[in-house]
Amino acid sequence: MSQPFKRLERVLRLEMKQGYQDKAVVGGIRQFVTFWIDQARAAVTEEADKALIEQVAEVLNQYHRLPGVEARADKIDNLMAKLDYRRQRVQGNKAKNEHHPSSTKRWTPPKQQPSSRRAPEAPTAPPAATPPPAKPDAPRPTVVADPARLQEPVTAVKGVGPKTAELLHRLGAETAQDLLYLMPRRFNDYTLMKSINQINYGETLTIIGTVWEVRSRKTRNNQVIIQAVISDGTGTVQASWFNQTWLVEQLKPNSQIVISGTVEQFLGRPIFNNPQWEPLAFEPLKTRRIVPIYPLTKGLSETKMRDIMRKAVTQYSDHIVDPLPDKIRSKHQLLPLGEAIRQQHFPQDQQLLHQARQRLAFDELFLLQLGMFSQRQDWLANPSLALPLEANSMQKYYQSLPFELTTAQKRVIAEVGRDLGETVPMNRLLQGDVGAGKTAVAAAALLMAIQAGAQAALMAPTSILAEQHYQSLQKMLAPFSFEIRLLTGNVTAKEKEEVYAALAAGDVQLVIGTHALIQEGVAFAKLGLVVIDEQHRFGVDQRQALRAKGPIIYDQQHHPHLLVMSATPIPRTLALTLYGNLDISILDEMPPGRQEIKTRWLPTRERERAYAFVRGQVKEGRQAYMVYPLVEESDSLDVKAAVTEYERLSQKIFPDLRVGLIHGKLANAEKEAVMASFKAGEIDILVATAVIEVGVDVPNSTVMVIDEANRFGLAQLHQFRGRVGRGQHQSYCLLIADSIGGDSQERLTALEETNDGFILAEKDLEIRGPGEFFGRQQSGLPELQLATLSDVSILEKARAEAETIFDIDPTLSLPDHQPLAQRLAQFWQQAGDIS
Numbered sequence: 001m002s003q004p005f006k007r008l009e010r011v012l013r014l015e016m017k018q019g020y021q022d023k024a025v026v027g028g029i030r031q032f033v034t035f036w037i038d039q040a041r042a043a044v045t046e047e048a049d050k051a052l053i054e055q056v057a058e059v060l061n062q063y064h065r066l067p068g069v070e071a072r073a074d075k076i077d078n079l080m081a082k083l084d085y086r087r088q089r090v091q092g093n094k095a096k097n098e099h100h101p102s103s104t105k106r107w108t109p110p111k112q113q114p115s116s117r118r119a120p121e122a123p124t125a126p127p128a129a130t131p132p133p134a135k136p137d138a139p140r141p142t143v144v145a146d147p148a149r150l151q152e153p154v155t156a157v158k159g160v161g162p163k164t165a166e167l168l169h170r171l172g173a174e175t176a177q178d179l180l181y182l183m184p185r186r187f188n189d190y191t192l193m194k195s196i197n198q199i200n201y202g203e204t205l206t207i208i209g210t211v212w213e214v215r216s217r218k219t220r221n222n223q224v225i226i227q228a229v230i231s232d233g234t235g236t237v238q239a240s241w242f243n244q245t246w247l248v249e250q251l252k253p254n255s256q257i258v259i260s261g262t263v264e265q266f267l268g269r270p271i272f273n274n275p276q277w278e279p280l281a282f283e284p285l286k287t288r289r290i291v292p293i294y295p296l297t298k299g300l301s302e303t304k305m306r307d308i309m310r311k312a313v314t315q316y317s318d319h320i321v322d323p324l325p326d327k328i329r330s331k332h333q334l335l336p337l338g339e340a341i342r343q344q345h346f347p348q349d350q351q352l353l354h355q356a357r358q359r360l361a362f363d364e365l366f367l368l369q370l371g372m373f374s375q376r377q378d379w380l381a382n383p384s385l386a387l388p389l390e391a392n393s394m395q396k397y398y399q400s401l402p403f404e405l406t407t408a409q410k411r412v413i414a415e416v417g418r419d420l421g422e423t424v425p426m427n428r429l430l431q432g433d434v435g436a437g438k439t440a441v442a443a444a445a446l447l448m449a450i451q452a453g454a455q456a457a458l459m460a461p462t463s464i465l466a467e468q469h470y471q472s473l474q475k476m477l478a479p480f481s482f483e484i485r486l487l488t489g490n491v492t493a494k495e496k497e498e499v500y501a502a503l504a505a506g507d508v509q510l511v512i513g514t515h516a517l518i519q520e521g522v523a524f525a526k527l528g529l530v531v532i533d534e535q536h537r538f539g540v541d542q543r544q545a546l547r548a549k550g551p552i553i554y555d556q557q558h559h560p561h562l563l564v565m566s567a568t569p570i571p572r573t574l575a576l577t578l579y580g581n582l583d584i585s586i587l588d589e590m591p592p593g594r595q596e597i598k599t600r601w602l603p604t605r606e607r608e609r610a611y612a613f614v615r616g617q618v619k620e621g622r623q624a625y626m627v628y629p630l631v632e633e634s635d636s637l638d639v640k641a642a643v644t645e646y647e648r649l650s651q652k653i654f655p656d657l658r659v660g661l662i663h664g665k666l667a668n669a670e671k672e673a674v675m676a677s678f679k680a681g682e683i684d685i686l687v688a689t690a691v692i693e694v695g696v697d698v699p700n701s702t703v704m705v706i707d708e709a710n711r712f713g714l715a716q717l718h719q720f721r722g723r724v725g726r727g728q729h730q731s732y733c734l735l736i737a738d739s740i741g742g743d744s745q746e747r748l749t750a751l752e753e754t755n756d757g758f759i760l761a762e763k764d765l766e767i768r769g770p771g772e773f774f775g776r777q778q779s780g781l782p783e784l785q786l787a788t789l790s791d792v793s794i795l796e797k798a799r800a801e802a803e804t805i806f807d808i809d810p811t812l813s814l815p816d817h818q819p820l821a822q823r824l825a826q827f828w829q830q831a832g833d834i835s
């Protein structure tokens with residue numbers, strides 16, 4: 001199976017597009033690797049693939065440490081090349097060349113085309129004190145749109161040969177249409193034009209002038225600086241470029257050029273360092289306009305990329321057929337699609353750029369919604385077993401619980417109960433903040449299914465969590481006599497066979513496990529309900545795999561009812577969009593007696609204070625977690641660091657206390673043993689890595705210390721914090737971090753200020769932007785390039801229109817909807833690749 005590789009490729013691509021900021025996934029690339037690797041290992045069989053997975057993990061584990069864009073770009077390029085190579089291997093194609101290009105090609109500085117190939121530099125009149133604005137783009141000739149041409153390969157774009165095509169492939173573009181949808185990462189606005197005597201330091205602007213003189217000189221460390229003096233009749237200004245020796249030839253004295261950049265100060269005089277420039281006679285592409293900045297890959301320079309995009313837009317944007325029905329377009333005053341695409345690449349002004357973005361964002365959200373609706377329709381097409389409620393056993397369950405269920409829990413259990421009684425499969429999302437008591441609801445649901453005579457499964461993302469659920473469900477469901485089994489990666493082959501046989505025979509009613517549950521060998525006699533905990537850790541493909549394990553009755557594939565649970569509360573409009581294919585239940589009430597977890601952010605020099613605090617709590621009989629982000633799975637260096645930290649804490653800081661250690665490199669059985677003794681109170685302080693992020697429930701622990709808290713995302717920190725405050729004791733969370741750049745200050749302060757996951761989620765959206773939020777929430781969604789989910793008004797419009805269309809024509813088979821049907825398929829295809 002190549003799904004994990006496709007997923008990886010998608011993340012790498014996003015990372016490229018976002019300029020290698022390690023922001024493609026929440027928590028960073030390394031965080032992604034920690035759960036990617038499990039899924040990947042479980043999915044492949046070939047030795048070459050296995051080796052590749054380890055290589056990938058090794059590289060990406062160090063990714064965040066790489067200093068600077070070029071080093072990161074280098075690694076990612078290298079991985080992309082490996083993935084390319086793998087794809088060719090899998091497709092059975094011989095590699096096109098003897099060598100894979102990227103293994104031999106070295107990065108060289110981008111070269112400008114020799115000036116002889118350019119338009120002659122016609123002398124123009126010296127500019128007036130206020131230079132003329134850039135000419136608007138030439139009027140467009142009318143052509144007959146031929147949408148089929150959009151599927152031409154990128155090599156059909158003028159100037160794109162097979163080598164460039166390969167580079168474009170790395171950016172995800174195979175066809176002309178892909179290019180049109182390869183959007184700029186950002187723009188530089190150089191529309192402000194000034195005469196030289198008017199410019200101020202710090203301004204980003206454009207000047208037009210005549211080249212007076214050009215010099216080249218060497219610096220002490222062997223750099224070459226090209227210096228030009230430009231005059232426009234009102235004054236002169238110097239421009240410098242580093243290591244671009246060819247400029248000596250290109251910048252001809254007395255020629256008219258345009259310079260765009262930010263004015264800097266050098267020895268009290270204004271200067272441009274490495275500005276963009278073009279001869280005045282050229283069509284403005286990188287000066288005196290809003291200039292698009294595209295994602296790049298090694299071997300593809302900014303200038304070259306922009307040139308390709310310009311040609312692609314010119315050649316193809318007229319062939320776009322707008323899939324959006326006119327009625328919708330005019331109702332919401334949206335630009336025609338072709339125009340929006342043109343403006344999104346080479347905007348005429350800020351307003352048109354804004355309109356273009358609105359239009360394209362609308363499309364993304366609209367297509368997203370339509371896809372959701374049709375997915376839902378697909379899911380509902382298969383029947384499910386009706387599992388009628390057995391009231392007596394539910395009474396027995398409630399009475400055996402050590403607590404009274406909250407009103408919210410009761411309400412959700414009733415909602416689930418109603419769904420289970422139907423022959424239409426349930427597709428329900430249970431949202432509830434960390435600690436809201438989702439497990440008790442899950443147990444009720446599982447019990448209902450089992451009492452109605454079906455089998456049920458509960459899937460969790462880590463073996464620690466699966467083991468914990470196994471234990472607590474055994475307790476909660478003890479009054480009932482049925483068999484519960486555990487299925488994780490570390491179950492022995494013999495046991496596994498046993499469980500497989502028992503499930504197939506229907507002798508085991510409830511199975512709790514990890515990804516191990518979706519292996520091909522696992523078959524059920526009569527699977528009626530699947531519950532997925534911490535669902536954001538799973539992809540659609542995995543949910544789908546479990547769905548497919550429903551029984552076949554009278555030749556009919558039945559789907560189990562599905563309940564997915566998530567601790568990330570998100571705003572309602574957002575939830576409706578992200579989970580348009582699911583019904584939503586919300587646990588909006590915490591179990592009684594919970595106290596607010598007091599959260600404090602300490603600078604690293606006050607680490608000792610945290611230790612003293614932990615000691616105080618342990619004296620009072622409580623337990624503590626100390627989390628170290630540096631330690632993660634398959635990163636042996638970091639495991640060493642954790643072990644060292646553990647040794648330091650246990651020998652030097654807390655020699656008199658019982659300190660335990662848990663990290664991803666431990667065998668599952670060891671992890672489970674450590675968790676069991678922590679739970680039993682035999683360990684006072686548990687030194688841990690991110691492995692305890694989700695779900696772990698030990699009510700006696702009251703302190704969570706997170707070292708280097710700035711390395712984690714907001715949602716993740718909130719999850720960590722949720723490990724405490726689960727009992728009746730006042731609990732605390734100490735975040736140790738120095739505020740080092742980025743948005744860490746905002747994140748840490750937000751955590752200090754509130755315990756409310758709902759508010760934090762909104763804050764997270766605000767800080768990080770929605771793209772990544774999306775990515776993490778539900779892998780398997782198409783990538784949104786322009787839509788911001790915080791733009792509620794577009795979102796609501798898009799949903800309403802999608803609903804209307806879907807009501808009239810759910811299969812999009814009306815002739816008017818043909819272009820829409822096609823676009824929908826294309827839009828979802830990238831997501832479909834991994835589902």
Ligand code: ADP
Pocket residue numbers: 403404405406409432433434435436437438439440567591592695697699726
């Ligand atoms: P989460 O929603 O994060 O999965 P859990 O299901 O792990 O939360 O529950 C958190 C803790 O709250 C557990 O220790 C559980 O036993 C306890 N709990 C759940 N429901 C109630 C309730 N109604 N009253 C008191 N405690 C409860």
Ligand code: MG
Pocket residue numbers: 438439533695
């Ligand atoms: Mg939980």
